[in-house]
Amino acid sequence: MTINGPPGVPPKVAxxxxxxxxxxxxxxxxxxxxxxxxxxxxxxxxxxxxxxKDVLATIPKATSMDAIPLEQYxxxxxxAIVIGSVRKTGNGVAVQVRVIDVQTxxxxxxxxxxxxxxxxxxxxxxxxxxxxKQWVGLNGVARTKLTFSSDRDGERMxxxxxxxxxxxxxxxxxxxxxxxxxxxxxxxxxxxVWAPDGKSIAYTSYRRGYQDIFVSYxxxxxxxxxxxxxxxxxxxxxxxxxxxxxxxxxxTRDGNPEIYVMNRDGSGIRxxxxxxxxxxxxxxxxxxxxxxxxxxxTGNPQVYVMNADxxxxxxxxxxxxxxxxTWSPDPFNEIxxxxxxxxxxxxxxxxxxxxxxxxxxxxxxxxxxxxxxxNGRHIAFASTRLGKQQIFTIARDGNDxxxxxxxxxxxxxxxxx
Amino acid sequence: MRERRVMxxxxxxxxxxxxxxxxxxxxxxxxxxxxxxxxxxxxERPPAPPEPVRENPIVPxxxxxxxDPLASGDLESINKNSPFQPVFYALDSSDVDAKGQQSLxxxxxxxxxxxxxxxxxxxxxxxxxxxxxxxxLGERRALAAKTYLVSLxxxxxxxxxxxxxxxxxxxxxxxxxxxxxxxxxxxxxxxK
Numbered sequence: 001m002t003i004n005g006p007p008g009v010p011p012k013v014a015x016x017x018x019x020x021x022x023x024x025x026x027x028x029x030x031x032x033x034x035x036x037x038x039x040x041x042x043x044x045x046x047x048x049x050x051x052x053k054d055v056l057a058t059i060p061k062a063t064s065m066d067a068i069p070l071e072q073y074x075x076x077x078x079x080a081i082v083i084g085s086v087r088k089t090g091n092g093v094a095v096q097v098r099v100i101d102v103q104t105x106x107x108x109x110x111x112x113x114x115x116x117x118x119x120x121x122x123x124x125x126x127x128x129x130x131x132x133k134q135w136v137g138l139n140g141v142a143r144t145k146l147t148f149s150s151d152r153d154g155e156r157m158x159x160x161x162x163x164x165x166x167x168x169x170x171x172x173x174x175x176x177x178x179x180x181x182x183x184x185x186x187x188x189x190x191x192x193v194w195a196p197d198g199k200s201i202a203y204t205s206y207r208r209g210y211q212d213i214f215v216s217y218x219x220x221x222x223x224x225x226x227x228x229x230x231x232x233x234x235x236x237x238x239x240x241x242x243x244x245x246x247x248x249x250x251x252t253r254d255g256n257p258e259i260y261v262m263n264r265d266g267s268g269i270r271x272x273x274x275x276x277x278x279x280x281x282x283x284x285x286x287x288x289x290x291x292x293x294x295x296x297x298t299g300n301p302q303v304y305v306m307n308a309d310x311x312x313x314x315x316x317x318x319x320x321x322x323x324x325x326t327w328s329p330d331p332f333n334e335i336x337x338x339x340x341x342x343x344x345x346x347x348x349x350x351x352x353x354x355x356x357x358x359x360x361x362x363x364x365x366x367x368x369x370x371x372x373x374x375n376g377r378h379i380a381f382a383s384t385r386l387g388k389q390q391i392f393t394i395a396r397d398g399n400d401x402x403x404x405x406x407x408x409x410x411x412x413x414x415x416x417x
Numbered sequence: 418m419r420e421r422r423v424m425x426x427x428x429x430x431x432x433x434x435x436x437x438x439x440x441x442x443x444x445x446x447x448x449x450x451x452x453x454x455x456x457x458x459x460x461e462r463p464p465a466p467p468e469p470v471r472e473n474p475i476v477p478x479x480x481x482x483x484x485d486p487l488a489s490g491d492l493e494s495i496n497k498n499s500p501f502q503p504v505f506y507a508l509d510s511s512d513v514d515a516k517g518q519q520s521l522x523x524x525x526x527x528x529x530x531x532x533x534x535x536x537x538x539x540x541x542x543x544x545x546x547x548x549x550x551x552x553x554l555g556e557r558r559a560l561a562a563k564t565y566l567v568s569l570x571x572x573x574x575x576x577x578x579x580x581x582x583x584x585x586x587x588x589x590x591x592x593x594x595x596x597x598x599x600x601x602x603x604x605x606x607x608x609k
Contacts, residue, residue: 206581209579366544
């Protein structure tokens with residue numbers, strides 16, 4: 001599939017209103033949702049020039065996929081029309097999506113999906129990912145999810161030090177839709193990370209008083225504690241290796257915060273750092289061959305990298321206060337981190353190619369805990385720019401800021417693969 | 418001595434009264450009955466005598482066994498008014514300074530007095546650090562306090578540590594006054 005724009009310019013795309021082929025309210029609403037969400041999904045990666053909805057509103061709505069007013073789209077210099085239909089079936093809906101080349105009038109992409117009508121957004125996300133893959137060879141993120149920690153329920157835990165506000169682990173679609181809670185431990189649960197297969201989330205929980213790593217299989221309702229914590233062996237800040245077979249984490253089991261790696265079942269624990277200073281918050285390179293982490297061995301916290309066997313430790317940031325490195329997925333060989341700037345923090349990105357860092361956020365509020373989208377094009381982070389701490393996403397060039405959470409305080413975002 | 422002298426005088430007086438039969442009685446001032454207050458023969462009410470100064474009834478002292486609320490109280494009430502002094506830290510630091518050592522010296526005395534208590538040392542940080550690094554920094558703060566207490570002879574078995582990073586600030590403010598309170602090792606009695 002190739003639909004090009006003029007040389008050097010992204011293709012101009014019009015997402016036409018989706019056609020409801022059944023007249024019931026549910027189908028009509030689903031058609032509107034799918035069209036709107038698909039439009040947002042296709043805009044997200046900024047591969048296309050999206051023709052504005054207000055402009056498109058001047059074109060009469062098509063009543064059938066075979067009666068699209070092509071000439072009017074040509075007048076807008078559109079290169080492609082994305083359109084679809086929704087039809088009620090016996091036990092759900094059938095959704096058709098087409099991408100039409102305005103020049104030829106032929107469909108360059110055509111798919112039919114069928115299933116439940118419960119979550120119409122899922123059809124749009126699937127179509128978006130397939131369109132990106134076929135059109136520009138890009139792995140889209142429309143079906144990926146965020147996880148984060150939130151105090152929005154206002155629940156408190158009783159304890160000897162008095163009532164304290166608790167946090168539970170939440171998940172959401174990449175665009176902030178469908179937010180829901182996946183833990184119910186009624187204690188502090190922080191630093192959630194997705195397993196690469198998206199079936200489980202590892203996080204730090206104080207469920208037993210001390211910090212330990214829990215792995216929750218969120219769709220099965222079971223959990224594991226592979227690090228086998230205790231008051232003397234506390235474990236936190238877990239992160240899965242890219243192949244999902246290992247977990248790197250921080251532990252004080254030998255008397256000082258150090259980086260460890262264990263197999264996913266808890267076997268084969270190996271210590272990676274051995275230093276009287278703090279070593280904390282590991283992240284894996286996409287190859288799985290290297291780990292970056294934070295150490296304050298020279299005074300202030302700085303970002304370091306090492307081979308996955310602990311050898312070749314070296315510092316990559318040079319000054320200030322830098323924490324929570326997160327290694328970008330391919331094809332970008334970069335590491336995002338939070339750096340103290342003025343009274344708060346800003347998200348920075350270090351490039352191995354240039355050996356330098358650039359600033360992504362703008363100094364408004366405090367911006368922390370960066371996490372890359374699986375194609376490396378966006379970064380989720382926690383920010384106090386609007387008062388309470390909320391999750392935002394931003395493109396890796398610092399544009400396209402979007403607010404994901406709005407209730408309570410939300411932190412420690414992580415993006416599924 | 419003084420009490421004893423009074424006692425002796427009383428004994429002398431008693432002997433004088435008891436042995437008075439054979440001798441001429443010395444003049445003794447007899448108490449005069451007070452005039453009736455309800456009615457008087459003249460029908461006129463005499464002026465009321467001045468009210469006696471009211472004295473508080475004497476309350477017996479509390480038994481000394483329950484005198485110590487720390488020994489008798491439950492964990493919740495002990496921790497609500499904690500006898501332990503927190504240790505406060507400088508920004509980005511887990512070093513126990515001289516003032517922190519003074520606090521820990523006092524805390525060690527309490528732990529020696531209540532030798533069955535076990536405590537959890539919570540490490541806390543202010544919001545100016547990042548959430549992740551603060552988890553480790555809070556741990557180092559708690560461990561630093563623990564190490565110092567162990568050096569004073571407190572058994573490590575009685576001291577647990579846990580870090581909350583910047584999750585549970587004691588003062589929700591956003592200035593140095595709040596931050597200085599939030600950079601602390603906080604002591605919680607977890608069993609008696």
